[in-house]
Amino acid sequence: MNFFQRQRDVRKLSRRLVLLFVVAVLAIVAAVDLVAVFVFGLNQQPAEVTLTLLAWVSGLVIVAIGLTSFIRTRMLRGGGGGKVAQSLGGIYVPEDTTDPRLRRLRNVVEEMAIASGVSVPEIYVLPGENGINAFAAGFSPADAAIAVTHGALERLNRDELQGVIAHEFSHVVNGDMRLNIRLMGTLFGILVLAIIGRLMLSVRGRNPVAAIGLALVILGYVGVFFGRIIKAAVSRQREYLADASAVQFTRQSAGLAGALKKIGGLAEGSKLRDGRAEDVSHMLFGEGFSFSSLFATHPPLVKRIQTLEPAFDPRGLEALSQQWARTPPVGLAEDEALGLAPAGPPVLPPPRARMPIRPADVVASVGSAVTPASPAHRTAGTIIESIPPQLLARARHPEAVLPLVFGLLLARDPATRANQHAVLAARYGQGLADAAVAEAGTLAGLHPALRLPLAELAFPALRRRPRPAAEAVLACIHALIRVDGRIDVFEYCLSRLLHRELYEAMNRTSPWAGQGRGRRPPLEVTNRAVATLLALLAQAGAADQQAAGTAYLAGLGQVLPGEPIPFDPPAAGAVALEGLWPALDGLDGPEKEFLVGGMVTVIGHDGVMTVSEIELLRTVCALLHCPLPPLAQARPEQVVPDPGSRS
Structure with missing residues (x-):
């Protein structure tokens, strides 16, 4: 896809996000107003009193959601992509690392940065995560970070790792990261009632605080529902585009398809253990959590593979699963067996050619x-x-x-x-x-x-x-x-x-x-x-x-x-x-x-x-x-x- 057209599409998605946010806020306000009517008996009050109180309740809810979204977005923007990776336990990969797996990762990222024409992002590894996954975070390419799980580092060969990194670089180049930060801030805002309710539930003793907290948690699930709908609506199509862009970056689809097959064939898949990772589920390479198809942030795995390899038979995943259950793949060993190593020095054209x-x-x-x-x-x-x-x-x-x-x-x-x-x-x-x-x-x-x-x-x-x-x-x-x-x-x-x-x-x-x-x-x-x-x-x-x-x-x-x-x-x-x-x-x-x-x-x-x-x-x-x-x-x-x- 043309880069400039992709920029226009990202702006359209941003406008779509605003529209969905407004719909979600109105739904939450309506739910809160409905509860207020019955809890406080407003249906028995004069119409002027009822409308005045509901206006105040609605205004407070809108201000709370809007202000929380704004503050959260500013905090995420100010911290850069590295802060997002660190919040999930990410460990920075030094520029001069000598560890073979980390050196391979940094080499792949550096190559992709040069290939895509952007500066090299910060690189992180999530050490406690054995699933195969990755994400890119940041507000611009200058403060971008790419994080990969230990499972991706351990299980993927160089071609597959390059395919995953290329997928993430497409998000960096196409401006998806800024949309992701805004989405995280927006979702935090519409979940604020549930968060406040959980805090109030933690207050012990006989007082109405816990009861109010329970009501807010229940109301907050309206925000949870809309939050997951918004993530699915905004994220799913972008993943197809990122897969296509990754093929452009690497000029071959086998690596990316191989990474997706390993996600489907290994028991760990792409799942993440850290509960905080749900905040970035829309940013991940693979589905980080088990959601129903309605809330899924990624297209079905088999469909993604078939987009890259139209002749792929889903039954092949069963055979791979049985094979890898006996002998799990090791990325570095596959590199050696397949002869996957960086290309030798090229013959550059003469400087004045x-x-x-x-x-x-x-x-x-x-x-x-x-x-x-x-x-x-x-x-x-x-x-x-x-x-x-x-x-x-x-x-x-x-x-x-x-x-x-x-x-x-x-x-x-x-x-x-x-x-x-x-x-x-x-x-x-x-x-x-x-x-x-x-x-x-x-x-x-x-x-x-x-x-x-x-x-x-x-x-x-x-x-x-x-x-x-x-x-x-x-x-x-x-x-x-x-x-x-x-x-x-x-x-x-x-x-x-x-x-x-x-x-x-x-x-x-x-x-x-x-x-x-x-x-x-x-x-x-x-x-x-x-x-x-x-x-x-x-x-x-x-x-x-x-x-x-x-x-x-x-x-x-x-x-x-x-x-x-x-x-x-x-x-x-x-x-x-x-x-x-x-x-x-x-x-x-x-x-x-x-x-x-x-x-x-x-x-x-x-x-x-x-x-x-x-x-x-x-x-x-x-x-x-x-x-x-x-x-x-x-x-x-x-x-x-x-x-x-x-x-």
């Missing part, structure tokens, strides 16, 4: 890990394998990551780099500043297709720094962006991307939330922002001003047809984009789809793109929350010889 590109194919690949224009493109795992091991080790180390990241952000222009060195020395001391410059020297020889993935892999270690230290990093990145001198568009955008992701992970909101994002800016402001971005991209990728102007006009005509905005790159260069991101990121789905198409038209106006141009496009798309998978790998016959033009 040019590859044919079609704008429609690139736009279609947003939010997907496969590129229609490049059927033979390599997996993200091979990209990670191409990064020198010493760089990977430093990207995953909580201390070594800082000079590495600053080294990635240092400009190539000597004067600008000298100014940036002075900024680092003033904030972190001469030693770290020198180390960052040394890293920049090492990174200068890194293939351009590996710079953005390396930054994405460094993000988890950077994100886990204490808040004061993380705020200092944010301030330093911002200072590096603003240093006087020449910072090219890619250097600026990579710096801005890391700044935005770290800010969102810390504050659960956009860094430009107070700069107009969320409010529709005037059309003139939006058009000027689009024109400035396209002008900078045209100037960065063209060999001369004439070619840049032609590319700019082609892109502008696609995004803003009929708008006579002349080609006028800002004298401040890429830093001129600083005040424009609120307008650009605030565009709705169809407008962003046109903008991405226009950017591809500008950068690839000559029909080809260099690796550096592709990585620049991916970085800008990431800033606009339009994750674009790697496009830099192509078959040898697709590579066009470099005529020597600048890119």
Whole structure:
């Protein structure tokens, strides 16, 4: 499914959630009012008295439910996905783990993050859960967490684990996590009467409190009923979409189908022991609890398997169940027997090689890990394998990551780099500043297709720094962006991307939330922002001003047809984009789809793109929350010889 269409569908589901919430609240209010009429004998009171008292009762119930939902949602949003995983006993998987099972899990998650074009989420394991299950939580990709059960870690082979993780990444990429957080907050609100009733029932002694508590618990089951209906209504269809997206991410259905078969064939299935896990039942990979079909949050297991393997015979689960009852599967042993290991280092195209590109194919690949224009493109795992091991080790180390990241952000222009060195020395001391410059020297020889993935892999270690230290990093990145001198568009955008992701992970909101994002800016402001971005991209990728102007006009005509905005790159260069991101990121789905198409038209106006141009496009798309998978790998016959033009 088209990423931008999926965003529109998520918004429709959000509106559907609001409607169902309103219906549930009205039903609860009606039930409470009915009880109040008989308990307090309101049917024998004057109509004015009855209506006044019922209005007060209804108002109190609505306020209690609405306020509880709002507070719960804010708490969940503020804690990030990691808090949700920790609340269920999740244990964080360190970036530098050497445990074979945990290393395999982290490798799979890192590969999927690179493949999907989003930052690496926090990774957790639920150690007490032997069922095969997983979930993704968070309010945005920057504060996302993925948790898997011990059973998934133990029983699934690498292909199956990759299928499960791909399923969860589809929720991350498609914006389902934000809907899940809102759903958890909403459900908590409509269950509040039952929760209050249980607390009142715990009060001992002869008093009316326990009786009132019992009444509230009974009334609360109206909320329980509607809560389960809402979870089923919102969640079931999304699971089919996530299965389909997982097949896109992995380009094969056997792994995902294998994981579902193991759920059906093993006694533990996908069930969870922790009662608190019912709060996240709508977020799980498999059905975490036994519900009737009316309340089921997931489609029937056999139907999910048959969607992936139409010829599957349900009787096959019985045979697998008997086989695994005698000898339960062990994921790592299956990996060894099947030869499932990460792919070897790929042969990346030369940094200045040019590859044919079609704008429609690139736009279609947003939010997907496969590129229609490049059927033979390599997996993200091979990209990670191409990064020198010493760089990977430093990207995953909580201390070594800082000079590495600053080294990635240092400009190539000597004067600008000298100014940036002075900024680092003033904030972190001469030693770290020198180390960052040394890293920049090492990174200068890194293939351009590996710079953005390396930054994405460094993000988890950077994100886990204490808040004061993380705020200092944010301030330093911002200072590096603003240093006087020449910072090219890619250097600026990579710096801005890391700044935005770290800010969102810390504050659960956009860094430009107070700069107009969320409010529709005037059309003139939006058009000027689009024109400035396209002008900078045209100037960065063209060999001369004439070619840049032609590319700019082609892109502008696609995004803003009929708008006579002349080609006028800002004298401040890429830093001129600083005040424009609120307008650009605030565009709705169809407008962003046109903008991405226009950017591809500008950068690839000559029909080809260099690796550096592709990585620049991916970085800008990431800033606009339009994750674009790697496009830099192509078959040898697709590579066009470099005529020597600048890119």
